[in-house]
Amino acid sequence: MMIWLTIILMAIIVFASRHVLLEPKVPIRLSKKTLTFLSYSAPAVLTAIFAPIVFVPNNQLDLSLSNPYLVCAIVATLLAWLTKNTLLTIVISMGLFFLL
């Protein structure tokens, strides 16, 4: 029961965040400061999710080049930075990861 409650409440929160500002009747009350603050949410959240995967695989800090996650993440970062191409970055870095 608890799991279903969690799933349904999460679904409501996620849907509300995506939908509310698409409603014409909802006046935008977000101040410019709030919007600026929110503009950092995507990079901050996404980074906070991927950083432990890359640097702390198997629950242990691994900063060596024998850590395939770290090596491939560096490759992905360079590719993304140089090419700005999402697909190319994902395909090459994942291909390399599964080879290593």
Place this chain on the structure above:
Amino acid sequence: MSSFSNDCATHTHSRAKSYWLGALAVMPLTIAVIPWGILAGSFALEVGLTGLQSQAMSAIIFAGSAQLVALGMIKAGVGLGSILITTLLITSRHVLYAMAMRQRISPLALKWRLALGFLLTDELFAIANHGQQHKFDPWFALGGGLTFYLGWNIATFIGIVAGQNIDNLGELGLDFAIAATFIAIVVPSVTKPSVLICVLVSLVLAVVCAVLEIQSGLLIATLTGMFAGYAYASITCESVHQSDQSDQSDQSDKPAASEESK
């Protein structure tokens, strides 16, 4: 540039054609999300959800990062309140996506607003805002959104089936798909020093919290990163919407141009 020459052709585009063009545009990102979906399905089983619950997560919530983080928290025995607050934080970026698309989606009928709102992921936002600035086409967005939804749910289903039959699926390194996707989204978004500060602070804190096994690490890292970026921008008086300008100016100028040409 090509928008004017394409305008005649656009009129003859049937709804079906727009739909399939959208489906085609999201295909690369749909393929990239497959390992991630498999992970979501198999990890849900590992955490103790039933097959139905695991599939329902992808079908009803439809938010990969929120699902995986919540599963990790359920596994660690974290309470419902913390899970919901974390979900709110992870999903808060969608408010900005909706904000950016408000001008084009809010005039549409309710069924469109509900459907496109439900389907508004990082990936749909990415395809709907690239190359489609000239004329926002709801059928294109619907094709992209539904294709991605279908892909995510099929991948989850594969994960559930595989998770029941293969042990240690989590050790195959499927989680690198998440890292690769997010790096590919984050790195090009670093267009000004404050975003770099935000990303670096978030990165270091997330790693430190992970090493120290602090449960609310995601929350701490994200909020501190956001504050750091915001503070740096305020102190240095960095121009406020610099990073959005390249995108936003495209969005706001081109629809106007296409309306004039009608």
